[in-house]
Amino acid sequence: MVTNIFVTNIFKDRQDAGQFLAKRLQKYRNRDDVVVLGLPRGGVPVAYEVAKALHAPLDILLVRKLGVPGFEEYAMGAIASGGIRVLNQALVSELDIPEQIVDEVTAREFTELERQERLYRGARHSLDVTGKTAIVVDDGMATGFTMRAAVRALRKKNPRKIVIAVPVGDREVCNSFTHEADTIAICATMPQPFHAVGGFYRHFSQTTDAEVRQLLSQVEQTKAAA
Numbered sequence: 001m002v003t004n005i006f007v008t009n010i011f012k013d014r015q016d017a018g019q020f021l022a023k024r025l026q027k028y029r030n031r032d033d034v035v036v037l038g039l040p041r042g043g044v045p046v047a048y049e050v051a052k053a054l055h056a057p058l059d060i061l062l063v064r065k066l067g068v069p070g071f072e073e074y075a076m077g078a079i080a081s082g083g084i085r086v087l088n089q090a091l092v093s094e095l096d097i098p099e100q101i102v103d104e105v106t107a108r109e110f111t112e113l114e115r116q117e118r119l120y121r122g123a124r125h126s127l128d129v130t131g132k133t134a135i136v137v138d139d140g141m142a143t144g145f146t147m148r149a150a151v152r153a154l155r156k157k158n159p160r161k162i163v164i165a166v167p168v169g170d171r172e173v174c175n176s177f178t179h180e181a182d183t184i185a186i187c188a189t190m191p192q193p194f195h196a197v198g199g200f201y202r203h204f205s206q207t208t209d210a211e212v213r214q215l216l217s218q219v220e221q222t223k224a225a226a
Contacts, residue, residue: 010168010189013203014042014139017167018049021137021188025165028135029054033160035127036135037061039150040116041207043138046167048215050137058219059127060212061136061154062117063146064109069101076102078145079109080153081117086145120212124220134159140197141169141187144176151183170194 011017028034034056038047044060051058066077068091076097077087085106092102134157136150141164151162162183166174169187171194177185191200198204 010191010200011202013201014045014207015049017139017201018046018137019053021046021165021167021186022050022053024186024188025050025054025135025163028056028133028163031056031133033131034133034135035059035129036137037127037129037150037154039063039136039138039146040120040212041209044212044215045207046139047137048219050135050165051219054135056135057127058216060120060216061150062113062120063150063153064113065146066102066105066109068095068097069105075143075145076105078149079106079113080146080149081113082153082156084149084153086149086152088143088145116209119209120216124216129154129157129159131158131160133161133163135163135165137165139167140200141166141173142194142197144170144173147177151177151180155182168197168200 034054036047036051036056036058038044038060040060040062047058063078063080065075066079068074068076075088076091077085079085134154136154138147141147147164154162164177164183164185166187168189171190171192174185174187174190177183
């Protein structure tokens with residue numbers, strides 16, 4: 001049973017949130033069938049801490065929010081690698097957003113997704129998740145559209161199980177994933193009422209491309225030294 005509470009500034013920053021989340025994931029520690037996937041950009045610092053605590057390999061899973069034109073903070077959907085698109089049909093209909101505009105935003109975000117893929121991954125190949133437990137990490141989950149796009153893209157890679165893991169999330173959204181096959185949703189905290197993810201962090205500055213590349217580079221250096 002979830003207690004209805006209002007909490008602000010639960011976490012100091014994404015590093016703190018990742019360490020907190022990792023404590024909820026200890027059953028996956030030291031297992032050779034587990035991989036951790038961070039959603040760039042903000043999910044990567046959280047995923048880095050989770051992967052480090054679990055002694056699991058880390059990779060990225062590219063997703064992009066589809067913002068409403070002129071009000072980009074509102075998501076009308078999301079895209080993910082592999083041509084995946086998830087739309088908030090109710091919002092698109094309510095705002096009477098033309099299909100052409102949705103397609104234009106989608107094309108623009110796919111271009112940015114491809115840029116990030118080249119920038120972050122470089123010559124590195126993505127981790128093989130076939131038959132494994134894939135833990136997908138973000139810094140929070142409000143509407144769930146980016147996570148839903150990520151899960152649909154990941155299913156194409158045939159993992160054995162998908163574990164959605166976020167430090168903080170909307171209870172209804174978190175629970176909605178429990179109805180999906182082979183998917184477990186772990187939201188470390190589910191404050192009520194829920195507001196923007198950033199409201200639960202004291203420091204929530206935008207994660208930069210350079211920070212994502214640095215964290216992935218640190219993982220490579222650690223593997224090389226092992």
